[in-house]
Amino acid sequence: MTDRAANEENHAFPHPPVYRFTSGIYQDYQALERASKDLLKQHYPRYSRFGTPMTDAVEHEITRLEGGYGSLSTCSGLAAITSVLMTFLRPGDHILLTRTVYEPVHRFVSTFLHQLGITATFLTSAEFSHCDDYLTDKTRLIYIESPSSNIFEVTDIGAVAVQARQKGIMTVMDNTWSTPVLFNPLQHGIDVVIHSASKYLAGHSDAVVGIITTTEQYYAPIRQYLMNAGICAGGEESSSLYKGLKTLTTRLKNQRETAHRLIAFLLAHPAVETVISPHLTSHPDHETYRKYYQYSNGLFSFSVRNTSSTRRDAFLSQFRTVKLAYGWGGVDSCLIPFTPSYTSNDDPEWLFFRVSVGLEDGDILIAEFSSALSKL
Incomplete structure (x- = not known):
């Protein structure tokens, strides 16, 4: 039985327990060998950096709410954003972004990605409605925050998704403002959805955690990056998030x-x-x-x-x-x-x-x- 199926069947308690461990214990050599071949480390027992029952429960619930293929938890919303960018961008690539994007994202793109030779064009919501005018043969990714930080510019999500799909360009959206309750970007053609779950999702200002939800195409590459980079969410933060989702x-x-x-x-x-x-x-x-x-x-x-x-x-x-x-x-x-x-x-x-x-x-x-x- 997969972890996802196990979570669906486990309704004995209102909240999954927080397991405090580093490495799971294998019963025999054969189990250890099977685990070594599980490249995405999705089955138990495993090292806690690859996930725990609590992070699995949170990811399963967010996936259900967003209507995606799968979700991945990270140590912060910013880590979720930068991880997606680092997974798919390479030197020489070009990206489009919301002009009033969350300032740390603007800084990351303008400094770190710029140093790697990745160029960016920042667009207004009006400019995004005809974003094909700003695409180049190097454009690999479109990143949207809508409504955006502080002044809440709203991008025509469906229009951008159509233009991007015609060009074979992946789309990423920060959906923190909306939460899955108010809007589901995947249902409008977006490929990857990101939440700073520290905000509305956890809801009590007591947890720093991020969530990435994707279509099937992009799930494995992002999970592999998070595993290789050592980026993960803790059990206590995930527990706070799980409880926040209830209300x-x-x-x-x-x-x-x-x-x-x-x-x-x-x-x-x-x-x-x-x-x-x-x-x-x-x-x-x-x-x-x-x-x-x-x-x-x-x-x-x-x-x-x-x-x-x-x-x-x-x-x-x-x-x-x-x-x-x-x-x-x-x-x-x-x-x-x-x-x-x-x-x-x-x-x-x-x-x-x-x-x-x-x-x-x-x-x-x-x-x-x-x-x-x-x-x-």
Whole structure:
């Protein structure tokens, strides 16, 4: 029986146990020899770096949610992203990426991949709609983050997938914003889906873990790379993720509803210049968003006119329930200032903040924002 089939049949407990081990113990030489020939190390017993019952359970559940062939867990969302890029890219290759991609990804591509002789073109969501204009005979991979970091540009996923498939180019999408509950990229022609599971999937800001879900074509090469590079997720982090998946749909619904209340308050506030969320008709990619999404999540951004550092600090000092933190997607509401990557870093006209709504009472959050905005 395969590990996947075993997981499907094991319903004795609500959560699989966390096995703390390094190497599994073989019963005899024949079992050891069979394991040595199992190149992808998918059968037990095995070394824990190749997977444990807990990581198998998480990967099985994400595969089910995304509708993929298989999933692979890593030690972080960034590790998931860089592992996929390193698996398939070679010196001389060219890639297309979202212009407002997660900053560490932008940095990895612009520095490390550039040093390897891999070139990149960063596109807006509008440019992606005719991405064939930017393809070259060296283009090997298209990487999309949609909605993208902080300003939530929404790419026409289906259109990109069609153009890529016609050219034989693989497509990769960061689906962290959406989670499998809101969108399934594989069902729209994407080849590889990545999640920073530290965000909404785990949901409690207590685990750093990444997940890769693929079609059959790309599963084995990525697994082989992860094994060779020694990149794996730990049992405790995987356990936190597994439990987070149980409440994912409920958390997203609650966070979305509270975020909509807070957005309505901010839209009406005289100190707020703009609110950025793709579910708003004011967002430039709203029509594309409506093509793929029924619901939003608890993440949005807003801007105020740039002011003195004293007033900015006074604004931030008013928050108690809302935390000043980079993380998002957890049960605690967080806020962080940012400068959009398409603007100058030198004295921008507007001051931007990204907000991740948690599970606190909406009235408390609105009261804190009201008090904070009075200081600007």
